[in-house]
Amino acid sequence: MPQGQVNLIRRLFTLSLPLPIESYRGVIAKVKIGATKSEGGSRSYSTTVGGARTLPFYTFEGLNPPPVLALEVYDHLVSPPVGVMEAFGDVIMDPVEWIRVVDRFNPDIINLNVRSISPLTLNRSVKDAMHLLEEVLQATGRPLMITGIMDPIHTEDISRNTEFLKQAAECFKGERLLIGPVTVEAYETVAEAALTNGHNLLAKSNMDVNQAIRLNELLSAKGVSTDRIVVDVTTGALGYGIEYTLSTMERLRLRALQGDRMAGSPMIFFVSENVFISEFREPPLNLSIYETAAAVAGLMSGADLVSLFYVESLHMVRSLLSEFPWGGG
Amino acid sequence: MARSLSPLEVYNLLPKTNCGKCGEANCLSFATRLVNLEVEIEKCPPLVEEVKYRENYFKLKDLLKPLIREVLITRGGKAVRIGGEYVLYRHEFTYRRPTAIAIDVSDNMTPESIIDRVKQIESLSYPYIGKELKLDLIAVRSVTGDPESFRKAVRVVLGSSSLPIVLCSLNPDVLKAGLSEMPGDKPLIYAATVDNWSQMVELALAYDCPLVVSAPNNPVTLKSLVKTLLECGLEDLVLDPGCMGGEGLYDTIVNFTMLRKAVFRANDSLLGFPLLGAPISVWLENGRALDRKWEECYLAGMLIVRFADVLIIHSLDGWVILPLLILRDNIYTDPRKPVSVKPGLYKIGTPNESSPVMFTSNFALTYYTVSSDIQAAKVDAYLIVVDTEGLSVTSAVAGRKLTADKVADAVKESGIENLVKHRYLIIPGRASKLSGEIEEATNWKVLVGPLDSSEISKFLSENWYGKKLWEAGR
């Protein structure tokens, strides 16, 4: 049975295709991370996150600045996942050595997660953690992101995290670090410390557009402007609820582009930690390609900063990004 | 259908008799379900049967039509549906027809190696939150250019697999040899181009099959071809805007994005067809096979996120395919409903009064992982699924969707108190922070389980069976 009505057509039609270009009112704020000597810090360069004017990879509408890629290092890994020892070897036992290794692979910034300060785990003292940070700043000249307890829920964790971030802000005044997380429940002390000492904040909310905006409002009431904040709405990785994060990022980005200034801080996408704690663990999995696939999905949903674990993922993501044109923002 | 469609608009075209034949209480609730695509319009008998509603029926059909046409690729009783999308962004509604993935075989392969590969394609399957992740299609490619070789390859594939087929050649004679082997089926024909379109139209009409329209990196020509083919009487089209890795990656992503956006934001209905991507093209470049596989994987991944409705892929390694199948499943999950299982008490094996009692979240992935780990450990246990609104344990604890009070309620409602003689509750390692509060709220003694459920077996043998805690009673 033929489809529809059959006509005799001998020549190709020629049509035009008007580009479906949307123009946006909002621009994503630019957050500068890392201060060089001349800027009062000790970093060898600084890097800028944000500045997007349209959705990612909609290059026919405009060119966004290139996303920033971070490699991450943990001061304590509970049980290193399969493949991690093979990838990094013993250095993962020593964060300073680990940072030296990671440094060689040219990440734009390094994310050090000092998770062992949690009173519920290793209970590392804040003083001890400051010593570690001191060594870390010596070990690399790259801009740094310093994170504490990523999901501070219990009062002990919340106060320890706050104490840690406050101290870090004070001890490393002028380095223009990205520190966090701060949450709706606990942000005031760290916000003040960051402001006084010239740092940026990682503002974490759970997959919720309105909560992310609310936290930015609270922070801005404290005097922290959107160009001092990187927003984190990540929860879950590929195979682990990533779709909610992706849609949240896309919605937040659209809100910002449509002109909601409080939605206009750049967004970070954490992939790796979730990749390797993923409850999905089929044997054929290659964790770095898995991480790359997740990172790509995050970038396509609007991530301005992607924090990666595997060096291969960094390499792969960077090489695919190099195929696209980028603007200055 | 525009996503702004309101149930009221739909309601106005329904019979408004509230007769209840659709199984709904009234026409308005049927209208709501129609707008949510939960029911088909044919479920309202009066609308379909009575002449006076005929006009409204057609109006409604039109109103509810997806902006991206749904195209069926069929073989025997199997159908792969592609397209049928209503929105540009996932959060505006939901994506509906998961990107179909085709793996290629070519007509220069020996019959034995075709059979091998086809078996591999068919048997690839990963269990994931209660479903099986699988590949969808086999793409038979002509590389010899010889109709007889193509015919033979198609025969071998048909004889060794039941999957629907994509037939690939730019030579109409070659395609005809393949098409004539599969009467009654609707393989997807790849492809009509500016050079061969008039012969391709004849084939597609004669065999009544969906046809791919291909204009690599030339959306204007693509659109012109679509217009021409529609005028010829074809309806089931699939668009191939070209797909390249490396230096072509940029154009590829731009074309996919632009074409889909043109439909949803510039009302360009000529482009309202499923999009086909062929990451297999990365194999045209030289270099190590390993690099090609990486590249094919992330290119396919980008296209799954960015609007592709069907993909042709060459790599068949689990480490390339698995991330793609999971990503696809995630992206095509309905964002309106969390992937969850019903909260309540689940028995694993045949638990008795001294069996361990654990709880977990109602996020489907967590539940299936935990329950399969308990099964693998070959123990009998009670598993209480707490309503965490579909979040994993970690996220639920962080987001306050899992609290001591919720656990206490779940324990109470489960009736577990009457099923076991002990009062020990094993909680997920990722909820360890709540252990004190849970003890207080439930009055049960808490044992903090492992962070990773794969260690449940070890945990239980050391802490439960080793210590025989239940013998202490309450």
Ligand code: SF4
């Ligand atoms: S069957 Fe049709 S007319 Fe009857 S209640 Fe349902 S929608 Fe209304």
